[in-house]
Amino acid sequence: MDSIEGKTALVIGGSGGIGSSVCEAFAACGVHLIIHGGCESKRFDVLAEKLGQKVRVETRIQRFESGFLADFASMPLYKDAQKADIICVCFGPFVQKALEDTDSADWERAALNYLLPGVIVSAALRPMIKRSWGRFLFFGGTRTDRINAFRTNAAYAGAKTALSSLVRSVALTYAAQGITCNAVLPGFTCTEYVSENERKKRAAQMPQKRLLEPNEIADAAVFLLRNPMLNGVLLPVDGGWAPDFGQNTGNYI
Template sequence: MKCALVTGGSRGIGSAICKKLAVDTKYHILINYHSNKIAAEQTLKEVLKLGATAEIIQFDVSNFEEVQSVLTQWQDANPEAIVEAIVNNAGITKDGLFMWMSHEDWNGVMNTSVGGFFNVTQFFIQKMLRNKYGRIVNMVSVSGVKGTPGQTNYSAAKGAIVAATKALAQEVAKRNITVNAVAPGFIRTDMTSQLDEKELLKLIPVNRFGEAEEVANLVSFLISNKSSYITGEVININGGIYS
């Protein structure tokens, strides 16, 4: 059984990615979630309806021991399963000006994005190297590429993943494993629902927010064999911001 794991797969962009992979690939899809079981079950239902096989798997990506324990149990229960694709999508925001930012808000965002990338990817990377095949896609953000005021913690976390993507890509390329990052701009999801869309449209040359499905299309391409000569890249999908 060949599998694709999507962290933070229950809602928003993560959920759209799960559904897109259900249509475009033959993978058994592992839908990771942390706290919103109802949303995870809804995504699972939609993925199954699209004809794929899938299951939900609960862990907090930022908790090293929990990730190890849950994934080891899953691997032991599914000895034939091979995770060929990982989408590191789980992330949180705790926005605020840096001068007023709490230690908790800094650590929470860093641990989820940067710690989550390490905890999940490191668990599978040796197996990918042995199998001489893998696709790793890290969800970053326009914030991690250009920096966004009020998001110093989120920009730092996503910027760290940009650098990690480029470094890891070079380490594993000989074994037919690609590592790329996708940097969305303003995408219409729960995470952006509080933003002043009318004000932000002035920054976006195409004059609209993106849709989660548009991001999912790009991720699906990077997971496919069509992208096998693309690695270490950060692909912006932001409607032309700062171009």
């Protein structure tokens, strides 16, 4: 197992939810942090202050507006990606609509689940190659480790499935340069973004009758980063959930 102590991690979408738990897990390992958030908030300030007592912490505020990727090379995040040893993209806009109701703005936003990691990979690879060490960690979607059909979130799931291909491509091509690329595929997770009604509904669908905790996802993330022979891994952390669990159909896909 590699030590990641003293490395610097750029965490996109690290101000809340799973991302903030990932930042906490990194800080516990002695990893310095560049934490991105979409907007300023008291919660973000508190997180940065708390983690800053353990490691060096920088914060970035950047809203991802339509068309921003065209100017990405001029943004601070681009330079951050070039100097980071570890890059973790937790940001992933969720779109849940039937295809006939999915408009062009929905498609554009859902595509960021693939396009943003791709742009960041291209920005970060050359410096990582020079250092002969680098780690990419992305977050996929449920059942997006292979091609599946989705009734109400095809745009989102399609982008996350493409992300799985990116993970495998980076892993295959750059392993000899000391670079790994993996993804965690979380199941239903209890974060501040999930309403109480949704928590109860999703918990009933889980084999353990509870949602995942963000720290359980973060523990899996650290495990993937520390082992150089875990490369190209698409790791479901979902408690064994299947689409028809609890519906007594006997049909698991």
